[in-house]
Amino acid sequence: MANHILANENIVDAYGHVSIRHPENPQRFLLSCSRSPEFVTTDDILEFGFDGEPTVPGGKKPYLERFIHAGVYAARPDVHAVIHSHAADVLPFTISTRPLQPVLNTASGIGEKVPVWDIRDNFGDTNILVESIAQANDLARTLADNSVTLMRGHGFTAVGRTLVEAVKSAIYLPLNARVMLAALSLGGEIKPLSPGEIAIRLKTPIDSPAYTRAWEYWTNRVKLSGAATCACCGGKHDTDNREGR
Amino acid sequence: MANHILANENIVDAYGHVSIRHPENPQRFLLSCSRSPEFVTTDDILEFGFDGEPTVPGGKKPYLERFIHAGVYAARPDVHAVIHSHAADVLPFTISTRPLQPVLNTASGIGEKVPVWDIRDNFGDTNILVESIAQANDLARTLADNSVTLMRGHGFTAVGRTLVEAVKSAIYLPLNARVMLAALSLGGEIKPLSPGEIAIRLKTPIDSPAYTRAWEYWTNRVKLSGAATCACCGGKHDTDNREGR
Amino acid sequence: MANHILANENIVDAYGHVSIRHPENPQRFLLSCSRSPEFVTTDDILEFGFDGEPTVPGGKKPYLERFIHAGVYAARPDVHAVIHSHAADVLPFTISTRPLQPVLNTASGIGEKVPVWDIRDNFGDTNILVESIAQANDLARTLADNSVTLMRGHGFTAVGRTLVEAVKSAIYLPLNARVMLAALSLGGEIKPLSPGEIAIRLKTPIDSPAYTRAWEYWTNRVKLSGAATCACCGGKHDTDNREGR
Amino acid sequence: MANHILANENIVDAYGHVSIRHPENPQRFLLSCSRSPEFVTTDDILEFGFDGEPTVPGGKKPYLERFIHAGVYAARPDVHAVIHSHAADVLPFTISTRPLQPVLNTASGIGEKVPVWDIRDNFGDTNILVESIAQANDLARTLADNSVTLMRGHGFTAVGRTLVEAVKSAIYLPLNARVMLAALSLGGEIKPLSPGEIAIRLKTPIDSPAYTRAWEYWTNRVKLSGAATCACCGGKHDTDNREGR
Numbered sequence: 001m002a003n004h005i006l007a008n009e010n011i012v013d014a015y016g017h018v019s020i021r022h023p024e025n026p027q028r029f030l031l032s033c034s035r036s037p038e039f040v041t042t043d044d045i046l047e048f049g050f051d052g053e054p055t056v057p058g059g060k061k062p063y064l065e066r067f068i069h070a071g072v073y074a075a076r077p078d079v080h081a082v083i084h085s086h087a088a089d090v091l092p093f094t095i096s097t098r099p100l101q102p103v104l105n106t107a108s109g110i111g112e113k114v115p116v117w118d119i120r121d122n123f124g125d126t127n128i129l130v131e132s133i134a135q136a137n138d139l140a141r142t143l144a145d146n147s148v149t150l151m152r153g154h155g156f157t158a159v160g161r162t163l164v165e166a167v168k169s170a171i172y173l174p175l176n177a178r179v180m181l182a183a184l185s186l187g188g189e190i191k192p193l194s195p196g197e198i199a200i201r202l203k204t205p206i207d208s209p210a211y212t213r214a215w216e217y218w219t220n221r222v223k224l225s226g227a228a229t230c231a232c233c234g235g236k237h238d239t240d241n242r243e244g245r
Numbered sequence: 246m247a248n249h250i251l252a253n254e255n256i257v258d259a260y261g262h263v264s265i266r267h268p269e270n271p272q273r274f275l276l277s278c279s280r281s282p283e284f285v286t287t288d289d290i291l292e293f294g295f296d297g298e299p300t301v302p303g304g305k306k307p308y309l310e311r312f313i314h315a316g317v318y319a320a321r322p323d324v325h326a327v328i329h330s331h332a333a334d335v336l337p338f339t340i341s342t343r344p345l346q347p348v349l350n351t352a353s354g355i356g357e358k359v360p361v362w363d364i365r366d367n368f369g370d371t372n373i374l375v376e377s378i379a380q381a382n383d384l385a386r387t388l389a390d391n392s393v394t395l396m397r398g399h400g401f402t403a404v405g406r407t408l409v410e411a412v413k414s415a416i417y418l419p420l421n422a423r424v425m426l427a428a429l430s431l432g433g434e435i436k437p438l439s440p441g442e443i444a445i446r447l448k449t450p451i452d453s454p455a456y457t458r459a460w461e462y463w464t465n466r467v468k469l470s471g472a473a474t475c476a477c478c479g480g481k482h483d484t485d486n487r488e489g490r
Numbered sequence: 491m492a493n494h495i496l497a498n499e500n501i502v503d504a505y506g507h508v509s510i511r512h513p514e515n516p517q518r519f520l521l522s523c524s525r526s527p528e529f530v531t532t533d534d535i536l537e538f539g540f541d542g543e544p545t546v547p548g549g550k551k552p553y554l555e556r557f558i559h560a561g562v563y564a565a566r567p568d569v570h571a572v573i574h575s576h577a578a579d580v581l582p583f584t585i586s587t588r589p590l591q592p593v594l595n596t597a598s599g600i601g602e603k604v605p606v607w608d609i610r611d612n613f614g615d616t617n618i619l620v621e622s623i624a625q626a627n628d629l630a631r632t633l634a635d636n637s638v639t640l641m642r643g644h645g646f647t648a649v650g651r652t653l654v655e656a657v658k659s660a661i662y663l664p665l666n667a668r669v670m671l672a673a674l675s676l677g678g679e680i681k682p683l684s685p686g687e688i689a690i691r692l693k694t695p696i697d698s699p700a701y702t703r704a705w706e707y708w709t710n711r712v713k714l715s716g717a718a719t720c721a722c723c724g725g726k727h728d729t730d731n732r733e734g735r
Numbered sequence: 736m737a738n739h740i741l742a743n744e745n746i747v748d749a750y751g752h753v754s755i756r757h758p759e760n761p762q763r764f765l766l767s768c769s770r771s772p773e774f775v776t777t778d779d780i781l782e783f784g785f786d787g788e789p790t791v792p793g794g795k796k797p798y799l800e801r802f803i804h805a806g807v808y809a810a811r812p813d814v815h816a817v818i819h820s821h822a823a824d825v826l827p828f829t830i831s832t833r834p835l836q837p838v839l840n841t842a843s844g845i846g847e848k849v850p851v852w853d854i855r856d857n858f859g860d861t862n863i864l865v866e867s868i869a870q871a872n873d874l875a876r877t878l879a880d881n882s883v884t885l886m887r888g889h890g891f892t893a894v895g896r897t898l899v900e901a902v903k904s905a906i907y908l909p910l911n912a913r914v915m916l917a918a919l920s921l922g923g924e925i926k927p928l929s930p931g932e933i934a935i936r937l938k939t940p941i942d943s944p945a946y947t948r949a950w951e952y953w954t955n956r957v958k959l960s961g962a963a964t965c966a967c968c969g970g971k972h973d974t975d976n977r978e979g980r
Contacts, residue, residue, distance in 0.1 A: 036952070086841075088910060088913065091838075091839065091914040091917075091918075092915075092920075092921060093921070095838045095914070095915075095925050096918045096921040096924070096925055097923035097924045097925075097926075098921040098922060103336075103340045103398055104398050104399070105372065105398050105399050106331075108372075108373075118926070120932070125929055125931030125932045125935055126932065126935060127840065127843075127932070128843075128928070128932055128936075152926060153839050153926070153928060179333065179336040179340070180340075181920060182337035183336075183337035183338075183340050183341045184921060185337070185426060185430055185920055186337060186338070186341045186343040186426060187343060188341045188343035189342045190340050190341055190342075191340045191341075191342075191363070191398070193398060194370055196370030197365070197370045197371065197373055200370055201372050201373075217259045348643055349581065349643050350618035350619065350643050350644050351576075423578065427581075427582035428581075428582035428583075430582075430675055430920075431583070431586040431588040432588060432674060433587035433588035435585050435586055436586075436608070436643070442610070442615045442618055446617050446618075449617075462504045462526070593826075593830045594888050595862065595889050596821075598862075598863075665823060668823070669823065672826075672916055673828075673831045675827075675919065675920055676828070676916060678831045678832035679831070679832045680832075681831075681888070682830070683863070684855065686859070687855070687861065689860070690860055690861060690862050691862050691863075707749045707771070
């Protein structure tokens with residue numbers, strides 16, 4: 001369902017992916033095989049280890065950039081969900097020296113600081129994709145204890161204590177980026193959220209009705225879009241063999 | 246119908262709400278229970294007092310930010326409708342020191358001055374939501390005798406002598422914001438409406454055909470959208486249990 | 491069909507209108523009654539004199555701003571079509587001291603100079619609508635022998651030797667405005683069309699296949715939109731009683 | 736199918752075209768007759784020589800600007816596909832002195848340098864369309880050994896070693912332009928791709944799975960759009976007689 005929500009909210013397109021830490025084995029995580037999130041069904045979910053490889057070899061083909069998830073789960077025991085996206089509204093901040101700041105109450109989940117990871121810093125010229133555990137570990141070091149890291153010329157990775165928390169950050173990050181960019185165009189000073197405001201909002205319990213309600217809302221939007229049929233949501237997805245990176 | 250119009254014109258999404266002062270008891274106002282405006286039906290409308298609480302306890306769950314409406318009706322006897330929205334085009338002005346000005350004839354209803362209420366000024370760090378009468382009274386003091394107040398990092402509240410007047414301001418405010426922002430990007434000087442122009446347009450009688458015609462137009466657009474079925478508009482709304490804040 | 495084309499290309503919405511000079515009596519012009527262009531049918535077309543009044547009194551209600559057309563036809567014998575629009579992409583240039591310039595080959599029809607008419611210059615504070623012949627004559631003086639005049643805080647009026655020429659200018663003007671604004675944001679110098687380039691393109695004969703082809707293209711888009719049914723295009727328009735200004 | 740993909744991804748509209756070098760005779764190329772790309776079928780494909788004329792005279796009417804393709808194939812033996820487009824997001828860079836740079840990993844195919852061809856430099860005032868071999872040869876000289884050349888006030892021409900490579904550049908060029916423009920608005924410095932990064936990505940073999948997967952993805956999107964029926968894709972295109980330039 002998180003795959004369908006992110007596709008329906010235009011956070012991911014053919015590319016991008018979402019994973020959760022395995023609920024019973026924290027050394028494992030669950031991520032779709034290489035398929036566009038819009039078309040992912042329960043049959044597509046594979047189990048991975050911290051080496052970024054499927055625990056059952058010979059199955060469906062995994063995403064090229066699955067290492068991102070492996071690196072983050074290994075470095076951050078508090079994280080239970082990881083999202084990788086190339087949402088266009090965020091991209092300008094990945095190539096600018098101007099830091100992205102949280103300016104909207106709804107986007108407080110992105111945290112006070114949003115670092116930018118530049119793969120070139122430690123790996124020199126590459127194809128700018130995360131294709132190894134070494135690169136993923138480097139990304140996780142830049143992420144540090146933040147909720148989001150931008151990736152230069154590429155996209156972002158958002159994490160959460162829960163799946164809904166990560167989804168919420170991924171959905172509001174592009175809006176926050178668009179609004180901050182527009183506010184800068186106005187030529188005056190801008191007022192970001194204060195550290196205290198962010199801290200108060202981050203204290204929201206993970207079982208808060210605010211999270212439940214948001215999830216129900218996004219789920220309803222998927223169902224109403226009428227585009228899907230699958231085991232998890234009963235929609236009419238075209239389960240065509242579309243792949244993602 | 247105002248709920249449906251605002252949803253159809255993309256002024257509100259899952260969140261945001263619209264109320265009217267009770268036509269028979271000016272100490273009361275009518276506002277939906279916690280439901281996305283797109284799905285509100287006549288059965289969802291609750292009656293509230295100036296304390297922001299439903300007059301009939303134990304009914305459907307109210308919006309968290311219903312206090313906004315209570316505070317404004319208490320402070321402004323001339324106001325008969327209140328709208329709270331998070332429309333994205335307005336948000337840049339809520340976090341900028343550059344004031345929003347009316348620049349379009351259609352947006353003259355927003356008035357000469359559009360103040361920005363910053364909840365942090367008097368309440369310090371909060372979750373940036375209006376959750377008490379004290380906060381709503383503070384917002385109403387910033388609104389003063391204007392038609393709209395922006396809310397820092399959050400959205401705006403628009404008021405009107407009538408429902409159609411408030412709806413019109415809420416619909417043209419985002420367009421006015423977008424056009425003003427773009428005009429500033431051009432690098433020259435901008436020409437806002439003059440105080441005299443605003444005054445002339447504000448003198449439009451509340452029963453003017455211009456208002457009737459606008460309402461009919463927005464109503465037709467709701468009906469043509471084919472998305473709704475409800476007591477007030479005969480459309481085919483999916484009355485699914487979607488909630489709003 | 492011009493009404494339907496302009497609505498389908500998002501040049502007009504509920505408001506805005508298009509007229510032609512009467513093919514047999516150059517002292518008259520043809521314009522819809524007060525109805526949103528999307529819904530105009532042949533039965534809605536009224537005949538007007540240069541006083542801006544219908545030649546047959548007691549018929550359907552005319553647009554409030556019909557005077558625009560009367561003033562232009564009286565002042566410009568070479569003009570056979572007039573369009574009034576509030577397209578949002580053009581509005582920033584109506585309130586800025588930065589002049590709009592033609593920058594795209596497709597928009598050469600807007601001409602070398604695009605003046606801005608400010609109703610306040612000669613009429614002081616008004617409601618910023620064109621409600622009299624005196625105001626329309628003033629607008630026509632600012633238009634002079636150009637193809638388009640912007641109207642401060644309001645919209646624009648485009649004219650043509652033929653209906654298709656006016657429609658083409660009205661369709662490409664917003665794109666030209668958007669591209670010029672974006673180019674200015676890049677921070678470098680911009681290269682507008684040269685006077686010679688504009689002159690060459692303006693020499694296109696009014697019966698050129700380029701015009702015929704464009705008209706066929708726009709017409710096909712109306713038909714494919716499947717939104718209309720009317721005498722002129724065979725589409726399935728909802729002929730609901732929607733009015734425009 | 737390339738025609739349908741480019742239309743479906745909004746890279747071309749009524750205008751714009753895509754060609755391939757003849758697979759058996761490198762002195763020839765294949766290009767549709769004058770028809771909007773969305774409606775092109777296999778029956779519309781004509782064969783052309785380097786003079787820009789159909790090899791079989793008297794057939795369907797060719798595009799006015801077919802010379803662009805002829806000039807590029809003659810000058811660049813390594814090129815097997817050419818696309819001409821007027822995508823709006825690219826236009827600002829065609830009229831600005833600020834050069835377009837590759838900033839996104841997905842857009843590395845546009846290469847390190849993106850020249851701007853100004854037809855006025857060598858041909859003075861024209862209608863800014865490419866209507867002769869002489870003009871096309873001049874454009875090819877500006878293109879030189881790059882992957883894309885912008886065309887002042889007009890659009891761009893993208894080339895590729897293969898059809899999929901040209902399509903990929905044409906699809907990611909507008910996104911790259913939009914992101915770079917937005918990043919400049921942020922006011923800081925921007926980080927383009929490095930020459931080394933571009934070189935690594937350009938070394939991708941033309942039979943790489945990355946290309947195959949992208950093509951399948953775009954093809955699926957065409958099929959899912961449900962707008963087409965034709966020999967090549969089995970869709971339900973309206974094969975109406977729409978022409979392009």
